[in-house]
Amino acid sequence: MKRKGLLGVVALLVVCIAGYLLMQRAVEQRYRAYLAKSAEQLADVGLSWRLDSYQHRPFGARAVYSLTTAEPIEGFEWLDRLRFESLLHFGPLVRLDGQWRVGLLGARDTLLVDALGGEATAMARTLFGDRSPLEGEALIGFDDRVDYVLRINPVAFAEGDDVVRFAGLTMRGDTDMQTLTGSAYLSGGEMHIDYRGTQFSLSNISGQGTFQDSLGNTPLGDLLLVFSDLHLAAPMQPPIQMDLHLRQHSRVEKGLLDSTLEIWMEQLQSPALADTPLASLDRLYFSLGTLGLGAEGLEALDPMLRRMQTLTEATEGDDMQAAMDAAQALMPLFEDMLQLVTQRILQPGRSAVTASLLASAQARTLASVQARADYAGLPPSVTSLQALGEVSPQGWLRVVDVNIDAELDAALVEQMPPAWREQAGSVLHERDDRLGLTLTLHEGGLWLNDEALPTEQTLDNLQQLFKRDAAAGAEGDVAMQFGEASSAISLEIEGYFYEDGRLPARSEAQKVVQEFAADYALPVRLSQYDAARGVLELALMDQGSEVLTLRMQARFPGEDDDGLVYWQCRYVTVDESRYALWYMQNCETLTPVAAFD
Numbered sequence: 227m228k229r230k231g232l233l234g235v236v237a238l239l240v241v242c243i244a245g246y247l248l249m250q251r252a253v254e255q256r257y258r259a260y261l262a263k264s265a266e267q268l269a270d271v272g273l274s275w276r277l278d279s280y281q282h283r284p285f286g287a288r289a290v291y292s293l294t295t296a297e298p299i300e301g302f303e304w305l306d307r308l309r310f311e312s313l314l315h316f317g318p319l320v321r322l323d324g325q326w327r328v329g330l331l332g333a334r335d336t337l338l339v340d341a342l343g344g345e346a347t348a349m350a351r352t353l354f355g356d357r358s359p360l361e362g363e364a365l366i367g368f369d370d371r372v373d374y375v376l377r378i379n380p381v382a383f384a385e386g387d388d389v390v391r392f393a394g395l396t397m398r399g400d401t402d403m404q405t406l407t408g409s410a411y412l413s414g415g416e417m418h419i420d421y422r423g424t425q426f427s428l429s430n431i432s433g434q435g436t437f438q439d440s441l442g443n444t445p446l447g448d449l450l451l452v453f454s455d456l457h458l459a460a461p462m463q464p465p466i467q468m469d470l471h472l473r474q475h476s477r478v479e480k481g482l483l484d485s486t487l488e489i490w491m492e493q494l495q496s497p498a499l500a501d502t503p504l505a506s507l508d509r510l511y512f513s514l515g516t517l518g519l520g521a522e523g524l525e526a527l528d529p530m531l532r533r534m535q536t537l538t539e540a541t542e543g544d545d546m547q548a549a550m551d552a553a554q555a556l557m558p559l560f561e562d563m564l565q566l567v568t569q570r571i572l573q574p575g576r577s578a579v580t581a582s583l584l585a586s587a588q589a590r591t592l593a594s595v596q597a598r599a600d601y602a603g604l605p606p607s608v609t610s611l612q613a614l615g616e617v618s619p620q621g622w623l624r625v626v627d628v629n630i631d632a633e634l635d636a637a638l639v640e641q642m643p644p645a646w647r648e649q650a651g652s653v654l655h656e657r658d659d660r661l662g663l664t665l666t667l668h669e670g671g672l673w674l675n676d677e678a679l680p681t682e683q684t685l686d687n688l689q690q691l692f693k694r695d696a697a698a699g700a701e702g703d704v705a706m707q708f709g710e711a712s713s714a715i716s717l718e719i720e721g722y723f724y725e726d727g728r729l730p731a732r733s734e735a736q737k738v739v740q741e742f743a744a745d746y747a748l749p750v751r752l753s754q755y756d757a758a759r760g761v762l763e764l765a766l767m768d769q770g771s772e773v774l775t776l777r778m779q780a781r782f783p784g785e786d787d788d789g790l791v792y793w794q795c796r797y798v799t800v801d802e803s804r805y806a807l808w809y810m811q812n813c814e815t816l817t818p819v820a821a822f823d
Contacts, residue, residue, distance in 0.1 A: 254287070257314065257331055257333075257366065259403065260366060260372065260403055261275070261277070261291075263403055263443075266443045267443040267444075268293065269443075269532075273293050273294065273295060274293070274294050274295075275291060275292070275293060276291060276292045276294070277289065277290075277291045278290045278291055278292055278309070283314075285315060285316055286313065286314045286315045286316055287314040288311065288312070288313055288314070289311075289312040289314065290309060290310070290311055290312070290338075291309070291310055291312065292307075292308060292309045292310075293305075293308040293309075293310070294306045294308070307341055307342050307343055307346070308337065308341075308342075309337075309338045309341035310335050310336065310337055310338065311335070311336050311338055312333050312334070312335045313333065313334045314331060314332070314333050315331070315332040315333075315334075316330070316331055317329050317330045317331060317332070318330075320332030320365055322363055322364075322365040322373060322375065323363060323375045323398070327365055327373075328367075328368075329365045329366060329367045329368065329373075330366045330367065330368055331365070331366040332363070332364070332365050332366075333362075333363065333364045333365075333366075334361075334362070334363050335361065335362040335363070335364070336358045336360075336361050336362075337358045337359055337360040337361070338358075339351065339354075339358055339359070352383060353381045353382075353383050353390065354379055354380075354381060355382075357379045358379065359378065359379060360376070360377070360378055360379075361376075361377045361379065362374065362375065362376045362377065363375045366403075370402060370403045370404060371400055371401070371402050371403070371408070372400065372401050372402075372403060373399075373400045374397075374398070374399060374400070374401075375396065375397070375398050376396070376397045376398075377394065377395070377396050377397075378392075378394055378395040378396075378414075379394055380392060380393055380394040380415075381394075387420065387422075387423075388420060388421050388422065389418065389419070389420040389421075390418075390419050390420075390421075391416070391417065391418045391419075392414075392415070392416075392417045392418075393414065393415025393416045393417070394414065394415055395412070395413070395414035395415075395431065396412070396413050396414070397410060397411065397412045397413075398410070398411050399411060399435075401437070401445075405439075405440060406437060406440035406443070406444075406445045407437050407438055407439065407440070407445070407447075408437055408445075409434070409435060409436050409437070410433075410434065410435040410437075410449075411433070411434050411435075412431065412432060412433035412434065412451070413430070413431070413432055413433075414430060414431035414432070415430055415431075416428070416429055416430065417431075423460070423461045424459070424460045424461070425457065425458070425459045425460075425465075426456075426457070426458055427455075427456070427457045428453050428454060428455055428456045428457070429454045429455035430454050430455075431451070431452070431453055431454075432451075432452045432454070433449070433450055433451040433452065434449075434450055435447060435448060435449035435450070436448050438477070439477060439478055441476075441478060441483060441521055441524060441525065442524075442525045442528055446476040446477055446478060446483075447475075447476065447477070448473070448474070448475050449473065449474045449475075450471070450472070450473045451471070451472045451473075452469070452470070452471050452472075453469070453470040453471075454469050455467070455469065456468055456469065456470050464496050464497045464498040465496060465497070466494070466495070466496040466498070467493070467494070467495045467496070468491040468492065468493055468494045468495070469491065469492045469493050470489075470490075470491055471488075471489070471490050471491070471492070472487075472488070472489055473487075473488040473489075474486070474487050474488075475488075478521045481520065481521050481522065482517075482518045482519060482520060482521060482573065482576060483516075483518075483519045483520075483521045483524060484515070484516070484517045484518065485515065485516050485519075486513060486514070486515035486516075486580075487513065487514050487515070488511070488512070488513040489511075489512050489513070490509060490510060490511040490512070491509070491510045491511075492508060492509050493508060494507045494508065494509075494510060502641055503587070503592060503635060503637045503638045503641055504585075504587070504592065504638075505587075506587040506588050507585060507586075507587045507592070508586065508587055508588065509584070509585070509586045509587075510584075510585050511582070511583070511584040511585075512581075512582070512583050512584075513580070513581065513582045514579075514580070514581050515579065515580040515581070516577075516578075516579055516580075517576075517577065517578045517579075517580065518573050518576035518577040518578060518601075519571050519572070519573070519577055520570045520571045520572075520573060522570060523566055523567070523569075523570030523571035524571060526566055526570065527563070527566055527567070527571065530559065530562065530563050530566065533559060534556070534559055534560075534563070537552040537553075537555055537556050537559065538552075538556070540552035541553050541556070557611075560611055561610060561611060564610070564611055564614065568604055568608070572601050572603075573601070574601055574602055574603035575600070575601075575602070575603075576601075577600070577601040578598060578599060578600045578601060579598070579599045580597065580598045580599075581595070581596075581597045581598075582594075582595060582596050582597070583595040590635070591633070591635070591660075592634070592635045592638050593632075593633070593634050593635065593638060594631075594632065594633045595630070595631070595632045595633075596630070596631045596632075597628070597629070597630045597631075598628070598629050598630075599626045599627070599628045600626060600627045600628075601625070601626055602624060602625060602626060602627055602669075603625070604617075604625055605617060605621055605624070620670060620681060620682070623667060623670045623672075623681065624669060624670040626667070627667060627668045627669070628665070628666065628667040628668075629664075629665075629666055629667075630663075630664065630665040630666075631662070631663075631664050632662060632663050632664075633657060633660045633661070633662040634650070634654065634660060634661050634662070635659070635660055636659055636660060636661055639651075639654070639661055653674065653675075655675055663675055664676065731757070732752075732755050732757070735752060735755055735762065736752050736755075739751065739752040739764065748766065749766065749767040750764050750765065750766055750767070751764070751765055751767060752764060752765075753765040753775070763775060
């Protein structure tokens with residue numbers, strides 16, 4: 227009798243162990259599915275995931291995995307050495323955030339500091355002490371929902387006048403493994419950074435999100451982030467203080483994606499605003515929205531963009547044959563992308579872009595701008611990239627319908643520089659104690675304040691205005707320059723070129739240009755050089771003729787420039803059609819400017 231009882235107990239134990247092992251295998255399959263879904267999401271932001279090891283343990287397992295970037299980032303090579311240890315505990319009872327919960331699987335992930343290597347490991351130890359910078363916990367439930375907690379641990383560092391303090395950041399949430407619906411909550415403590423005289427601080431960070439849908443691997447819904455009591459101060463710059471809010475809303479309805487980003491600042495304070503109508507500015511709001519984009523088309527565009535990135539990287543590699551093959555594959559890919567965008571993403575009469583700006587002080591509106599551009603459709607003749615480039619300026623005016631309504635406080639206009647005030651007076655009309663304008667573009671026709679504008683004359687005036695500003699060396703970073711037979715964009719850049727306060731001799735400059743042309747495999751030559759006036763001109767050649775010129779004008783060092791020579795660069799198209807052909811054949815962006823940045 228006892229023998230039968232013992233056999234029964236053994237049999238029961240065998241059944242329990244077998245059942246547990248079967249459950250463990252099912253849980254591991256569920257866990258691997260969770261990791262696969264996470265890997266897909268990481269790939270969308272340029273990160274790749276790799277499982278390095280997986281070891282079974284009593285009632286659990288230990289996994290080690292790595293995250294790497296799609297392309298190494300100079301100065302941040304340690305990002306490719308991110309390794310995490312994941313301690314797995316099989317259910318049905320697991321701990322999450324210090325509490326016992328019922329679920330299939332619990333996981334505790336920790337960033338392995340020693341894997342960072344060298345200076346990155348030393349810096350992490352200095353900032354975070356014995357704790358790992360990043361820790362996380364997750365629970366996979368019986369209903370395929372994942373509850374998680376992510377933590378960035380507190381930071382404390384001081385060396386001389388440089389100080390870094392951060393009370394830490396915690397994000398809690400839940401998500402469905404299949405639909406990506408769920409919620410998230412963010413809370414962070416005080417942060418203070420003082421580095422070489424630049425100060426940044428805030429009292430706390432908070433946020434919450436609710437996601438009801440997804441597009442591919444991207445959750446859709448509402449997300450709000452708040453940075454409270456934010457201070458920013460830098461040498462020779464007036465300090466500024468504010469509460470910063472960011473909100474993002476997205477949804478898919480009837481197959482179309484609507485998305486809106488809102489940014490607003492409250493409790494703005496800065497000495498720079500003193501004695502101006504903005505001195506009492508208490509709210510500055512901006513929003514940008516995209517409406518009516520085909521959701522299925524956007525999903526189909528994602529793999530195309532990844533392929534374009536892969537091919538673009540191949541064109542920059544050392545293998546010349548692979549680079550040529552990649553360049554040849556890019557053009558048909560661009561054609562396919564054009565067809566996808568025009569046929570499945572942009573929807574005539576439904577797709578639109580909206581923007582709004584609102585500045586208020588003590589409940590009084592100082593400035594208000596409401597703008598909307600509705601996509602009306604490309605001309606039927608546009609069936610290729612070449613046809614797209616042949617659309618006339620008047621044709622482009624029919625692609626979108628635009629409505630802009632703006633109002634400015636009269637006192638704000640009075641504070642403008644004289645040239646701005648003169649321009650404003652020519653287009654603004656009185657609305658009580660405000661000045662406003664309305665601008666409408668519909669079916670190629672233009673109206674300003676309900677008065678029709680001659681389209682061709684208006685385009686010509688705009689071209690002349692941009693041409694004059696470019697010739698005068700406009701102070702902005704980007705200027706538009708229009709010629710009689712062609713148009714081009716001129717890009718002005720400031721950067722360091724020579725570091726001892728003098729310019730090199732022509733022979734030395736010629737050598738630098740030749741080495742640069744060889745490194746980038748570009749047909750570039752030094753066409754003009756005047757060290758006395760600080761003028762340098764590079765020409766991009768094609769079949770013996772110039773198709774693009776890069777003009778550089780030096781600003782010689784002043785007392786506060788540490789002996790450095792600054793250069794302003796401008797691209798000027800010499801032959802628009804030949805340059806466009808050269809660009810398509812070579813599939814290269816204007817990368818030479820990087821050498822002078």
